[in-house]
Amino acid sequence: MSQNNFPSEPASSTDFQKLQQKLRDRWLSTDYFDPQPREILVIPSLSLDQQELQKIEGVHHYEERLLFALIRLRNPRTRLIYVTSQPLHPSVIDYYLELLPGIPSSHARNRLKLFATYDASQKPLTQKILERPRLVERIRQTLNIENAYMTCYNSTELEKKLSLELEIPLLAVDPDLLYWGTKSGSRQIFAGCGLPHPDGSQLVHNRHDLAEVSAELWERQPDLKRMVIKLNEGFSGEGNALLTLAPLAAVAPGKASHQERTERFYEHLSKLRFQCMTERWENFEQKIHALGAIAEAFVEGDEKRSPSVQGRVTPFGDVEMLSTHDQVLGGPDGQVFLGCSFPADAAYRLKMQEMGRRVGEQLAAKGAIERFGVDFIAVRQGASDNWDLQAIEINLRKGGTTHPFMALKLLTDGKYDPGDGLFYTPQGQVKYYQASDNLQKEAYRGLLPSDLMDIIVAKRLHFNSIAGTGAAFHLMGCLSEYGKLGMTAIGNSLSQAEEIYQKVTQALDEACGERDPVESFDPEPG
Incomplete structure (x- = not known):
């Protein structure tokens, strides 16, 4: 940034x-x-x-x-x-x-x-x-x-x-410590914690050096199909670009010299596939000079998810785990944050939470305080319930998962239990949600916040404090001008939360004379 x-x-x-x-x-x-x-x-x-x-x-x-x-x-x-x-x-x-x-x-x-x-x-x-x-x-x-x-x-x-x-x-966090939330800083933290993370390069600041480290990465990982070029301070996946290696098969490891491979990478970088459809190489290259970039192995897998864990370092130096989520990603290659569901899958949420705690302890030792998030890639191993977790990056700020979780706390007065990774109301009821900042459609333009309430209340979908379920909204200021809305759908099970989410979108579509709601691929500065 x-x-x-x-x-x-x-x-x-x-x-x-x-x-x-x-x-x-x-x-x-x-x-x-x-x-x-x-x-x-x-x-x-x-x-x-x-x-x-x-x-x-x-x-x-x-x-x-x-x-x-x-x-x-x-x-x-x-x-x-x-x-x-x-x-x-x-x-x-x-x-x-x-x-x-x-x-x-x-x-x-x-x-x-x-x-x-x-x-x-x-x-x-x-x-x-x-x-x-x-x-x-x-x-x-x-x-x-x-x-x-x-x-x-x-x-x-x-x-x-x-x-x-x-x-x-x-x-x-003190801005002097923000390096630990960059792509290269995150990789150093992961290495210090002993967390598994994709192979990648050191930080570079020009096209030639980026071609050099990309070639070296392929030589270390000759079976790679793709790699990701990441701006050191990009956010929401918008600073990422995909580099497919198939067009470079003639200079694959074992078929050409390192020098020939580097030269082909230098040429091929201008053909990167950007997650933001309006991005162009000329602009991206300027950002490489200004911010730096890394090359990182792309994690492949037939069944792949993008969970995350959130925690904080208190002003007293204690590390507290706050939540886990499965993130909903979009964009050309599924790297742009669109929304999330809480909690993350039971198959890996506690393991991921423990990894997040180790990151928090490293951050606390460096003097950081307040919220942090760690993004992961989870790949299922065969037909079993075993998932391989790879740490991807650290965010030293509030993010796209912060406000829906705090909406849940505001509405229910409940607490997160790190023992099982679930959220409980004071009455002991477990709560789940599905949330997004990107419920958007052209037909929604012109709706006022009062119109939204008329539609949702008529369908009895608004959050009901007695039942403890329903939808809560944010970004209502976006609705009239951009047809865009944020929503947190809260249920007593994840399937109920998903059902409420779908019923809200259906109600909006019917009120606007539309069917098939479409969520935008706008980035989330989360």
């Missing part, structure tokens, strides 16, 4: 680390009732490569995805300040507040303060805030900095600078 227009001078790491130490007195997991006065500043900035983000339809509405943070308002002495680029529609806020269990929505609303920059430009939200000193001052005056902290989608030097200007700690 290129840091376009980001601060040229890194903020003071020593002062920042001193601030982060204060989190130990101010942060408490959402698993617990918190009676103490708290002030939480939510900055839902996608501080990622802005050029890449513009490939996502309605991306400016993705600032709504951290609205699950309103779960904190169920604690009666917590105040929450939420900042966005453009004002949030009141109906969107009302929707979330009415979902809060056990507290009047009016009481929660009185403890919520909203700010907006009134700036729709293609800049990270945090940058927009920093460019408005008067807004920064108004936020400061709203906060009691003695018991406040800040949370965000992902941390960069921008969020670090805002934390220091406001003199409140940031509940996020």
